[in-house]
Amino acid sequence: MQKSDEMSEVDKIPARARGRPRAFDREAALAQATRLFWIKGFEATSIADLTEAMGIGSPSLYAAFGSKEALYAEALRHYRDNNEALVWAGFFSAGTAREAVMSLLMDSAAALTGCVADIPRGCMVTLSSVGSEGHADLGELVRTARAITLDRLKLRLNQAISAGEIPVSTDVHALARFVQTVQNGMSILARDEATRGELEAVAELAMLGWDTRTGDAEHRRG
Amino acid sequence: MQKSDEMSEVDKIPARARGRPRAFDREAALAQATRLFWIKGFEATSIADLTEAMGIGSPSLYAAFGSKEALYAEALRHYRDNNEALVWAGFFSAGTAREAVMSLLMDSAAALTGCVADIPRGCMVTLSSVGSEGHADLGELVRTARAITLDRLKLRLNQAISAGEIPVSTDVHALARFVQTVQNGMSILARDEATRGELEAVAELAMLGWDTRTGDAEHRRG
DNA sequence: CTCTTTCTGTAGTGATCGACACATAAATAG
DNA sequence: CTATTTATGTGTCGATCACTACAGAAAGAG
Numbered sequence: 001m002q003k004s005d006e007m008s009e010v011d012k013i014p015a016r017a018r019g020r021p022r023a024f025d026r027e028a029a030l031a032q033a034t035r036l037f038w039i040k041g042f043e044a045t046s047i048a049d050l051t052e053a054m055g056i057g058s059p060s061l062y063a064a065f066g067s068k069e070a071l072y073a074e075a076l077r078h079y080r081d082n083n084e085a086l087v088w089a090g091f092f093s094a095g096t097a098r099e100a101v102m103s104l105l106m107d108s109a110a111a112l113t114g115c116v117a118d119i120p121r122g123c124m125v126t127l128s129s130v131g132s133e134g135h136a137d138l139g140e141l142v143r144t145a146r147a148i149t150l151d152r153l154k155l156r157l158n159q160a161i162s163a164g165e166i167p168v169s170t171d172v173h174a175l176a177r178f179v180q181t182v183q184n185g186m187s188i189l190a191r192d193e194a195t196r197g198e199l200e201a202v203a204e205l206a207m208l209g210w211d212t213r214t215g216d217a218e219h220r221r222g
Numbered sequence: 223m224q225k226s227d228e229m230s231e232v233d234k235i236p237a238r239a240r241g242r243p244r245a246f247d248r249e250a251a252l253a254q255a256t257r258l259f260w261i262k263g264f265e266a267t268s269i270a271d272l273t274e275a276m277g278i279g280s281p282s283l284y285a286a287f288g289s290k291e292a293l294y295a296e297a298l299r300h301y302r303d304n305n306e307a308l309v310w311a312g313f314f315s316a317g318t319a320r321e322a323v324m325s326l327l328m329d330s331a332a333a334l335t336g337c338v339a340d341i342p343r344g345c346m347v348t349l350s351s352v353g354s355e356g357h358a359d360l361g362e363l364v365r366t367a368r369a370i371t372l373d374r375l376k377l378r379l380n381q382a383i384s385a386g387e388i389p390v391s392t393d394v395h396a397l398a399r400f401v402q403t404v405q406n407g408m409s410i411l412a413r414d415e416a417t418r419g420e421l422e423a424v425a426e427l428a429m430l431g432w433d434t435r436t437g438d439a440e441h442r443r444g
Numbered sequence: 445c446t447c448t449t450t451c452t453g454t455a456g457t458g459a460t461c462g463a464c465a466c467a468t469a470a471a472t473a474g
Numbered sequence: 475c476t477a478t479t480t481a482t483g484t485g486t487c488g489a490t491c492a493c494t495a496c497a498g499a500a501a502g503a504g
Contacts, residue, residue, distance in 0.1 A: 019450025020500040040355055043265045047492055057453060059494070064451095068492065126410060129351065133262055143414055174423035177411065181424045185407030188348060189399065192365055201396035202403045209431030241480025242470040269462055279483060281464075286481095290462065 026064055029054040031082075033065075034075040038124040042072050042138065069138055076141060079124050086111040091152070097160030098214070101153070101179055102207055108183050109199035112190035122191040126184050150180050166214040175213060182206045248286055251276040253304075255287075256297040260346040264294050264360065291360055298363060301346050308333040313374070319382030320436070323375070323401055324429055330405050331421035334412035344413040348406050372402050388436040397435060404428045 032053045036045050047068060051058050065071040090103030110116050112123060128142045153176035160166045186199050254275045258267050269290060273280050287293040312325030332338050334345060350364045375398035382388045408421050 017450075018502060019448080020452080020502095022451065023500095041265075041351060043263075044351075044355070046490080048490080058492085059454095060452060062493070127351065129263060129349065134266070146410075146414060171423065174420070174427060177416070177420050178424045178427040181407030181411055181421075181428075182403055183407070184410040185403035185405070188368075188406040188410075189403055192368060194399070198396070198399050199403075201393065202400045205396060205400040205431045205435055206403075206428075207431075208434040209427045209429075212430040212434055213427055239480075240472060241478080242472095242482075244481065245470095268460080270460080279481095280462085281484095282482060284463065 022060075022064070024054070024056050024060065027078075029056060029061075029064070030071075030074060030078050033071055034078045034082075034124075035120065037072055037075045038079065038120045041127075041129065042068075042135065069135060072138055073141060076125070076145065080145070083111070083117075083119065083124075086116055088152075091156070096165055097156050098165070098207075098210065100156050101210060102203070104179070105182060105186075105203035105206060106200060108186055109196055109203050112186055113194070113196040113199060115196045121193075122187040123183075126187040127191065149183065150176055153179050170214055175210070178209065179206070244282075244286070246276070246278050246282065249300075251278060251286070252293075252296055252300050255293055256300045256304075256346075257342065259294055259297045260301065261342045263349075263351065264290075264357070291357060294360060295363060298347070298367065302367070305333070305339075305341065305346075308338055310374075313378070318387055319378050320387070320429075320432065322378050323432060324425070326401070327404060327408075327425035327428060328422060330408055331418055331425050334408055335416070335418040335421060337418045343415075344409040345405075348409040349413065371405065372398055375401050392436055397432070400431065401428070 032055075033050050036049060036053050040049070047058055047061065050068075050071070051061055054061065056064075061071070065074060087104065087107050090107050091100045094100035094103050107116075111119070112121060114121050125142055125145045154172050157166070157170065157172040157176060161168055161170060161172070182202065186194075186202060189199065189202075254277075255272050258271060258275050262271070269280055269283065272290075272293070273283055276283065278286075283293070287296060309326065309329050312329050313322045316322035316325050329338075333341070334343060336343050347364055347367045376394050379388070379392065379394040379398060383390055383392060383394070404424065408416075408424060411421060411424075
């Protein structure tokens with residue numbers, strides 16, 4: 001099921017494959033395809049749209065990526081590799097679960113509104129709707145990607161309980177679902193042109209619920 | 223721009239139009255079209271899908287609705303007329319802004335998971351992505367529909383301020399954006415098979431943020 | 445050089461897209 | 475009855491869909 005002769009044992013010194021060399025930068029073309037899928041979605045993006053944006057002919061596209069579905073799958077990977085850190089770096093480097101979640105929501109507010117890089121608004125994974133009948137495999141792929149957020153949040157919350165940071169009685173699943181809900185909702189608002197400041201205010205309000213639920217009184221306001 | 227000879231002055235006693243009568247129930251067919259658009263979205267739903275679900279031929283569809291875009295616009299209206307009350311009835315009948323928002327989120331948790339009627343998961347308007355280039359008019363239509371939620375929330379919050387229910391210092395816009403974000407996020411979770419109970423827990427956590435922000439101490443937990 | 449391998453551009457595959465021409469059927473108006 | 479009006483079913487329009495056959499071009503291997 002996988003191309004086996006892509007990465008041979010000879011890796012150092014490119015060592016020109018065999019035949020005529022590819023005339024375009026595969027990663028650069030993939031980046032353009034990712035951007036297009038991100039903005040328009042899978043169904044609404046045609047091969048003609050893609051070849052124009054990538055600057056190549058359709059035979060080159062199919063030779064390099066296999067099919068539209070396979071290209072989308074690779075675009076998802078490229079999206080993760082290049083944009084995940086924008087939203088999750090602070091989460092993973094934070095000292096407490098509260099700071100981690102706060103970072104996640106604040107960085108999301110910035111990233112989803114295209115304020116930290118020249119990227120489209122909203123999350124490509126969150127807003128993807130390829131799962132709606134047909135393309136079942138791609139649907140499963142994006143649904144799995146969406147589930148990762150929940151897993152990471154629950155893992156971090158459980159660590160916080162072990163560390164005594166938040167009460168053992170905390171409903172980890174519900175709290176993680178809440179944060180996931182807020183982040184998802186921010187993607188939709190971002191696509192409807194909400195500003196970074198508006199989403200940051202939403203993040204702050206979300207953290208108030210966090211503080212109350214986890215009994216962290218020192219951060220409360222009002 | 224409107225069909226002028228649809229509702230003539232003679233309204234009582236149907237008074238058979240003139241030619242051959244329509245062989246199908248227009249509203250029933252529209253209901254089927256709405257359901258299909260709701261589940262699959264505008265782009266992914268083809269005329270063939272629609273005619274099959276509606277049980278009519280394509281000439282009948284075009285004679286009755288004009289075009290795919292016009293049918294979608296009518297489907298949006300049908301969606302609002304038949305489903306808005308499921309989510310907004312409690313909001314409008316509530317005595318306080320807090321109860322109104324709580325009702326909105328709780329009823330959303332039930333409706334979005336298909337628990338109160340035989341309807342698809344998630345909100346048709348929230349999850350619609352017809353705005354992504356092409357079909358600019360439909361994009362504007364759904365964006366306007368999405369904005370109504372924010373308007374209603376802000377209106378209700380301002381009333382609450384006038385009534386002395388919440389502090390004058392409350393950031394109405396931010397709080398409304400927050401509730402809108404949570405409701406939007408719930409649509410995405412609902413489509414990913416989250417349960418009514420999970421979304422209700424999310425709604426409760428969201429209300430904790432509300433209570434802290436509005437200084438409503440009696441509802442706090444922890 | 446020739447042979448093999450791989451990529452590129454032209455051109456086009458069958459399938460499906462949204463939308464409609466046309467003839468016929470079913471109603472009213474006279 | 476005939477004339478008019480409207481809806482339906484068959485068949486199909488040009489455009490676009492995802493995808494490829496084919497021939498030539500550009501590289502290494504011998």
